[in-house]
Amino acid sequence: MGQVPAARRALAVLRLLAGSAGPLPASAIARSLELPRSSTYHLLTAMAEDGFVSYVPEERRWGLGVAAFEIGSAYLRHGPLERLARPLLRRLVDRVGEIVQLGVLHGAETLYLLKEQPPRHATLVTDVGVRMPAQLTASGRSMLAHLPAAQVRALFPGPFVDRTGLGPASLRELRRELAGDARRGWSVEDGHITAGFASIAACSFDHTGHPTAAITVTFRRESRPEEGWPALAAAVRTTAADLTARLGGHPPARRPSR
Missing domain, CATH: 3.30.450.40 (GAF domain)
Incomplete structure (x- = not known):
């Protein structure tokens, strides 16, 4: 149960990115979700390791990753x-x-x-x-x-x-x-x-x-x-x-x- 708040934050990140016109800076994600910047960076890094978000270094922005696309595709298949x-x-x-x-x-x-x-x-x-x-x-x-x-x-x-x-x-x-x-x-x-x-x-x-x-x-x-x-x-x-x-x-x- 101690992991539930972290899971909810991860889902909130996915929903925010899914509803955005393009990748977002970590600062904008933290501000929109009212999260501490340090926690936001840790969360994004963990999500990137599993492929749910990806980092665009040239723009210093975060977007949805391949794993998120795979889940969306599976939703359509089901x-x-x-x-x-x-x-x-x-x-x-x-x-x-x-x-x-x-x-x-x-x-x-x-x-x-x-x-x-x-x-x-x-x-x-x-x-x-x-x-x-x-x-x-x-x-x-x-x-x-x-x-x-x-x-x-x-x-x-x-x-x-x-x-x-x-x-x-x-x-x-x-x-x-x-x-x-x-x-x-x-x-x-x-x-x-x-x-x-x-x-x-x-x-x-x-x-x-x-x-x-x-x-x-x-x-x-x-x-x-x-x-x-x-x-x-x-x-x-x-x-x-x-x-x-x-x-x-x-x-x-x-x-x-x-």
Whole structure:
């Protein structure tokens, strides 16, 4: 147990370096983490010996080491997001009787990682591994709604694409829709991807409050009147919140109006 404080300091160094634009001087690391300079140098030296940080002598700065990269790569190999989400998606399918998907942002696109559906249900174009324009999908918009305005602007310089003639056609329209989605806590698309189908999505967050993934329910438009959509959205939001808890995350602080 005597090693726990040292372990926490090492993890804090890794998180600080991971969130920095580049390597940092030891003095900046000590200041940011409120550590004594001497302890910081000893800690960095020990971490460098195990490959978790590396020293750039020409710049007198410290950055992440190869061991940190290997751990990140192993995380991706283990597929923890999918493993944590799959049982939640299955429970949501049982609850609502519709197709449920897990998507993540991949640049300006939504990438679908998982799909669960009831038996003998219609197949959708948004299958696992498929990418769709994020501004057209409920899952994409539910995540975009929690990104800084500058990041959204960088992702969508224009022109905007569409599949069915529906959806935002400009950055101004997209921002207006995202502001409404953020206030409501869920997103909806109605025929933007496939005519006759609608989707409702809610976002899950990581430990920094950053949007990590979105859970989406997709259904035939004619089978669910609009007055029932808020109740469906509540079930989706509950599942997204459960995934956030499994990820050790939390919702972000409220952003100023876009």
